[in-house]
Amino acid sequence: MSGIKPRETGSGQGYRGRNSTADRALDILLMFTDDRLDLSAAEVAARLDVARSTAYRYLQSLTSNGFLEENDGSGFRLGPRVLDLARLARKSVGLSDLARPVMRELVERTGMSVLLTRRSGAAVVCLEREETGSALRLSYERGQVLSINAGASALALTAWAPEAELDELLALPLPRYTDATHTDPDRLRAYLAEIREQGYAVGRGELDPDVLGIGAPVTGEQDRVVAALSVAALSHRVPDREVPRYVKAVREAAAGLSDQVRRMGIG
Incomplete structure (x- = not known):
């Protein structure tokens, strides 16, 4: 990691x-x-x-x-x-308490690990992670800070960055984690536009080899993206024909959490 x-x-x-x-x-x-x-x-x-x-x-x-x-x-x-600031950051978000029940339900529905992430400047931070009980090794742990260009969870956040912010983000060095990582700014911009149009991100092996990720944005007031909800599983266990039903589950969970976030005025 x-x-x-x-x-x-x-x-x-x-x-x-x-x-x-x-x-x-x-x-x-x-x-x-x-x-x-x-x-x-x-x-x-x-x-x-x-x-x-x-x-x-x-x-x-x-x-x-x-x-x-x-x-x-x-x-x-x-x-x-550092630990104290991490504790305060998680506490101040106010999102984790709302998300945990939704995440546990999504684990039961999909049998996959579930992540809650948010973007902080040029980085993506993992706020929460719910497990399935299987030993799936992921780069995302609670408190982990990673780049904006790798993994469905990160891409589901970056795709909705305001245009001016996106220009700044894509001008930064884009680290490569695997052969599948998006590191070319122009190609990444085009891919992010596709994600934004379809409303979700699907990635295979972009951050962790042999891991499939599916992520969708969580929106707050004025439809501003405040976080992303995503699932992760070993890629070989999820054939392409099965992906749509998992996409549906993630998007429905993200929409439900978005409704709660707007009602609570978070984000």
Whole structure:
């Protein structure tokens, strides 16, 4: 599993116009992934293309504010303040409580894992995940942050981004997770237009190999997309002829949740 990758620096050109301390602090936090749970000053210096002393200053600033903590002198790991902010973010959304019963019903109806996600700028965040009991390995875990260009859940959100926002999103580097990941901006824009026209997204192996995903938007007031509801299963277990009935289930669940969201005034 992997999270959003910081912008590659190369000769430092990637940071042109983004050289503030706040930008660098955010980039350091986004370097952490499931496969990299601690960082050294040398690693951070190399990724940011700065002197080691400069990287260490950034790390110490994050540590003093609780976002990082030193790991037995061997590096730095995420600190308690990150967990606290994650808790507050989930609490402030107000969406999870409404979604959980809908998600559990969708699990029973489809036999698939169900995800609730929302877009936050150039990233997609997993708010909730309901399981079927099967051991399905997915990149989306609660709190996981991933890119906007891979997986039905992400595409169901990105497809309804306002045009100006979409231009900005597609100008950013689009990471490749598998051979099926959409990384060409023009082709992705055309694919997103198809998703918007049909009202749902279907993807096979774009984020996790051998995984089928089906996602639909959840809308709030003024039909603004506030989240996405999606299902995921091993692709070989869902032949193409079976996809329409799962699409129907996901869209009906998303529509029902949308009705509740509008009644509660969330989003």
